[in-house]
Amino acid sequence: MRETKNKTNNTSRKKIKLFKAKKKKGVDEDAAIQYLKLQYDKITIDEIKTFKDLPLSQKTLKGLKDNNYKIPTEIQKQAIVFALQRKDILGAAKTGSGKTLAFLVPILENLFCKKWTRLDGLGALVISPTRELAYQIYDTLRKIGFLHDFSAGLIIGGQNLKFERKRMDQLNILICTPGRLLQHMDENPLFDCSNLQVLVLDEADRCLDLGFEATMNAIIENLPSERQTLLFSATQTKSVKDLARLSLSFPTYVAPHEQATAVTPDHLQQSYIVCEIDEKLGILWSFIKNHLKQKIIVFMSTCKQVKYIYELFCKLRPGISLLALYGTLHQEKREKIYQDFCRKSNVVLFATDLASRGLDFPRVNWVVQMDCPEDVETYIHRAGRTARGIFGKGEGLLMLLPHEESIVKDLINRKIPIKKISVDPSKVIAPQRKIEALLSEFTDLKQTAQRAFMSYVKSIAIMKNKAIFDVKKINTDAFARSLGLIVPPRIKFLHKLQNYNKNASANMDDSFIEKLNFGSNTDVDNNDTAVEFLDSKVIEIKHDTVSKNNIKLDFHEDDNSDDEEFLKVKRKPSKIIDNNVIVDNESTSKMNKKKPLTKAAIAKKILKKKIKVNTKVKFTDDGEAIEDDKRKMKSELAKQYEKENVGGIDIEKAKAVLREEDKFDKIKFREKVKAKHKEQKRKLKNKKKDEEGQKDEFGSESDSDGPDLSWLPDPDKIYSKNSVSSDSKESLCIEDDNDEAIEMTHKPSKRKLIVSKGISQESVKPSKKKKIEDISASLSMNEAEALAIQLLKYK
Numbered sequence: 001m002r003e004t005k006n007k008t009n010n011t012s013r014k015k016i017k018l019f020k021a022k023k024k025k026g027v028d029e030d031a032a033i034q035y036l037k038l039q040y041d042k043i044t045i046d047e048i049k050t051f052k053d054l055p056l057s058q059k060t061l062k063g064l065k066d067n068n069y070k071i072p073t074e075i076q077k078q079a080i081v082f083a084l085q086r087k088d089i090l091g092a093a094k095t096g097s098g099k100t101l102a103f104l105v106p107i108l109e110n111l112f113c114k115k116w117t118r119l120d121g122l123g124a125l126v127i128s129p130t131r132e133l134a135y136q137i138y139d140t141l142r143k144i145g146f147l148h149d150f151s152a153g154l155i156i157g158g159q160n161l162k163f164e165r166k167r168m169d170q171l172n173i174l175i176c177t178p179g180r181l182l183q184h185m186d187e188n189p190l191f192d193c194s195n196l197q198v199l200v201l202d203e204a205d206r207c208l209d210l211g212f213e214a215t216m217n218a219i220i221e222n223l224p225s226e227r228q229t230l231l232f233s234a235t236q237t238k239s240v241k242d243l244a245r246l247s248l249s250f251p252t253y254v255a256p257h258e259q260a261t262a263v264t265p266d267h268l269q270q271s272y273i274v275c276e277i278d279e280k281l282g283i284l285w286s287f288i289k290n291h292l293k294q295k296i297i298v299f300m301s302t303c304k305q306v307k308y309i310y311e312l313f314c315k316l317r318p319g320i321s322l323l324a325l326y327g328t329l330h331q332e333k334r335e336k337i338y339q340d341f342c343r344k345s346n347v348v349l350f351a352t353d354l355a356s357r358g359l360d361f362p363r364v365n366w367v368v369q370m371d372c373p374e375d376v377e378t379y380i381h382r383a384g385r386t387a388r389g390i391f392g393k394g395e396g397l398l399m400l401l402p403h404e405e406s407i408v409k410d411l412i413n414r415k416i417p418i419k420k421i422s423v424d425p426s427k428v429i430a431p432q433r434k435i436e437a438l439l440s441e442f443t444d445l446k447q448t449a450q451r452a453f454m455s456y457v458k459s460i461a462i463m464k465n466k467a468i469f470d471v472k473k474i475n476t477d478a479f480a481r482s483l484g485l486i487v488p489p490r491i492k493f494l495h496k497l498q499n500y501n502k503n504a505s506a507n508m509d510d511s512f513i514e515k516l517n518f519g520s521n522t523d524v525d526n527n528d529t530a531v532e533f534l535d536s537k538v539i540e541i542k543h544d545t546v547s548k549n550n551i552k553l554d555f556h557e558d559d560n561s562d563d564e565e566f567l568k569v570k571r572k573p574s575k576i577i578d579n580n581v582i583v584d585n586e587s588t589s590k591m592n593k594k595k596p597l598t599k600a601a602i603a604k605k606i607l608k609k610k611i612k613v614n615t616k617v618k619f620t621d622d623g624e625a626i627e628d629d630k631r632k633m634k635s636e637l638a639k640q641y642e643k644e645n646v647g648g649i650d651i652e653k654a655k656a657v658l659r660e661e662d663k664f665d666k667i668k669f670r671e672k673v674k675a676k677h678k679e680q681k682r683k684l685k686n687k688k689k690d691e692e693g694q695k696d697e698f699g700s701e702s703d704s705d706g707p708d709l710s711w712l713p714d715p716d717k718i719y720s721k722n723s724v725s726s727d728s729k730e731s732l733c734i735e736d737d738n739d740e741a742i743e744m745t746h747k748p749s750k751r752k753l754i755v756s757k758g759i760s761q762e763s764v765k766p767s768k769k770k771k772i773e774d775i776s777a778s779l780s781m782n783e784a785e786a787l788a789i790q791l792l793k794y795k
């Protein structure tokens, strides 16, 4: 009993302990939240040395500590404090300064203090302009928020929409790209943002620019107005219009580096070179060959350029891993390339501006901007892929064409310390002959080169800053040759431009280019003459005009290497219609739409070229040509036309020939009809004759040639009524599942002779039948049997 008692006592004690612990936890949490909230207004930013000095939950602090985040960066200190005070924030800080944590920590704390649960739905929304950046943010959130009980989701294009759909109502924190988010808002009934507490736009200026305008407007419309809004970017928007779109009237502007001497990271060494367009490829090749132990990102203007340079360099084998990241790649490939670049060291990543914003590739040594960036902002983001974090170091190299050098002024005006350097010509090796040989060997590569050429020229033509980007100043022939194209692809709009130049000495203004058609078709002429197989000896490019004052670009080798890389940003290219008005892609694409290419138009094009159409000849097994009478021309005019025909079609003559041929066809048709009628008449006559012959001498019709069996008794009179006449085969029509009528022949079931005591019931008269039934009913079994035997004998 005692034992039992003891046992009981133990159990109850345990239970009490458990209960108490739970209650304590809840009480502790409430108390902690109360305490934290009280601290929010008492924080002095200057006194914050470590994350512990911030009023953050234990769960968040542990998450930060476990990931080695101990000392907050300037933007983190300021933004976290203001965000905890529930202010809207406009955050601007240098690239790589830790803006991601500056918004993720407040999100966690906000929801934690509100004791957010799964049942409360979506509490925070983070929008990123690219999939890779969204993935990166999600990854950081998972790392620092692993102790919290919130559910987080990554919603980006290229993923399984069905999978995302089902789980949408279970998410508390959503990291997404604008397009995919809007898709869920529009189509997914489980998407509910009515309870949203925090909205974050990372790379806010990009999210709010023209490319995303319509999508973002639609998203913002659907969000509750009562929310906290945090905007972050290294190149923050201060546009009143943008802020009004987000209903931000008095956001707190947090820009810890505003007074800094440079807007770019302190340990980023930046330089630029000026070269001719046909020297670029050789310089890039030489640069890579001189930095085989480094991690490098090379930015180019278009996807097609990236594709070509990547494929070409892979074939040229520089002796370092090569990767390419651009938007037209499949999502899975993009993810793999991103991961590969993060993991690898000694690697070159060729990328478009998709990879220019936000991506945090570890230990990148060099950022090379092979093409002039669209604007200063793009330059800052591209260059910012290196020298990241507190101790990050890196170098940036910008390649400019002589007429693009004016951008340097803009860079310097925006506090970007950049120096001009020159290339040591003895170190530049352009594998020109090798490239040409490769292009003549691989047709696909040549086509890729042509596309790269076209896409670059077009990208320059549609740039809005005409003071820097001038398509007329590009030596397209030299550029094509440098890509390995011996015959430069013909670009229609450039041709028009040249003709215009020749014919009119009038001033060439930008409006002319703007009027030209920049449809998506690349008007590449495929009439390149075959490239001769040349000796693949490497040619050295001599640079005679190296300025003595310029610092020499040191193509040193360095063992220090690391790698990572990433994605591309989808941007709707803007087009200038006049100098002040920029219109987005959608509207311009409508304007630039070419006439639809119909079959008739294609045919006309071909005919114009006087192509002689092949004739089809059929042969017998013995190899003799079978003449097709139908296709033979009959009229003299047609025969003469056939003889004369040298290609193409003389429409008028062809019409006359057809009219002549038509006469012969009509005669032939009449003859055919006559013959048909004759045949029908003959058949009718024969049928009549046959019918007459089938009648016997008594004039009766016989069904068959067999013996006359008419004397036999009618079987219907012998068999029962239930049985079916042997002559009658029923045809049934049954509709099957496919609504097709199936004809079924009904065979009667086996006939059963129903004979009552040997007498056919049909053969018995009804009055007699009644009598027999009466008699048999009154008799016993034995009597009935005896009667039946007698009757049989009698019969």
Ligand SMILES: Nc1ncnc2c1ncn2[C@@H]1O[C@H](COP(=O)(O)OP(=O)(O)OP(=O)(O)O)[C@@H](O)[C@H]1O
Residues within 6 Å of the ligand: 068, 069, 070, 071, 072, 073, 076, 093, 094, 095, 096, 097, 098, 099, 100, 101, 233, 234, 357, 358, 359, 360, 384, 388, 389, 390
């Ligand atoms: N407090 C910190 N202590 C140490 N490292 C940090 C800290 N905060 C951020 N980092 C690291 O710095 C790097 C850059 O951070 P993050 O990507 O957030 O920069 P960013 O300001 O968003 O850059 P960008 O403007 O290019 O988007 C990351 O590798 C991150 O892990």
